[in-house]
Amino acid sequence: MNRTRRWLIMAAVFVIAALLAFPLRTTIYESVVIPLAFIFWEIGLLYRSLSQVIWWWLIVAVVLLMLAFSLLPQFTPSRKDESKSKPKHGQVEELAIWLGRAKSGVYFKWLIANRLGKLSYQILLHREAGRPRSVFAPLVGVDWKQSKELQKYLEIGLHGSFSDFPTPRRTLVAPPKTPLDYEVSQAVEFLESQVENTKSG
Numbered sequence: 688m689n690r691t692r693r694w695l696i697m698a699a700v701f702v703i704a705a706l707l708a709f710p711l712r713t714t715i716y717e718s719v720v721i722p723l724a725f726i727f728w729e730i731g732l733l734y735r736s737l738s739q740v741i742w743w744w745l746i747v748a749v750v751l752l753m754l755a756f757s758l759l760p761q762f763t764p765s766r767k768d769e770s771k772s773k774p775k776h777g778q779v780e781e782l783a784i785w786l787g788r789a790k791s792g793v794y795f796k797w798l799i800a801n802r803l804g805k806l807s808y809q810i811l812l813h814r815e816a817g818r819p820r821s822v823f824a825p826l827v828g829v830d831w832k833q834s835k836e837l838q839k840y841l842e843i844g845l846h847g848s849f850s851d852f853p854t855p856r857r858t859l860v861a862p863p864k865t866p867l868d869y870e871v872s873q874a875v876e877f878l879e880s881q882v883e884n885t886k887s888g
Contacts, residue, residue: 844867
């Protein structure tokens with residue numbers, strides 16, 4: 688279909704050009720043909736006025752210039768990268784950023800819980816050195832006294848996903864409370880106490 692339309696357009700252009708060629712022949716002859724003929728006539732005069740030796744030297748110079756440019760190593764000026772890559776944030780700085788954004792959505796709340804859940808797993812793994820421990824095992828251990836809410840918060844961060852707590856689409860409705868809304872400062876205080884117990888032990 689597109690090819691047929693293209694042919695029809697080309698045929699229409701040729702027909703219009705043919706219809707306009709006859710009435711405009713005098714104008715085209717005076718504005719296009721005569722100036723082009725004059726230019727070619729001047730070029731012919733210039734060619735005849737110079738000897739063949741000069742033309743040969745010009746050709747040799749052009750060829751030598753082309754060879755010289757082709758043999759020269761390609762020179763690409765070094766451009767300073769103005770867009771400097773942003774420095775990576777440290778773990779503490781990332782956690783502070785996530786804490787600041789936690790109010791904006793469940794994703795950042797889960798990121799904080801995930802980091803604290805991994806930290807809990809590492810503490811228990813260090814405390815139970817020599818014994819295998821699955822990352823999917825409950826976060827419980829000897830002298831690991833925590834509330835059920837805190838355990839659920841840390842285990843959701845370690846094993847769960849933020850997609851388990853979808854945000855309601857209605858903007859005027861307050862989002863329901865989830866285990867990820869646990870007070871972060873309490874979780875941090877508990878983990879600090881467990882680290883101190885590990886060191887003293």
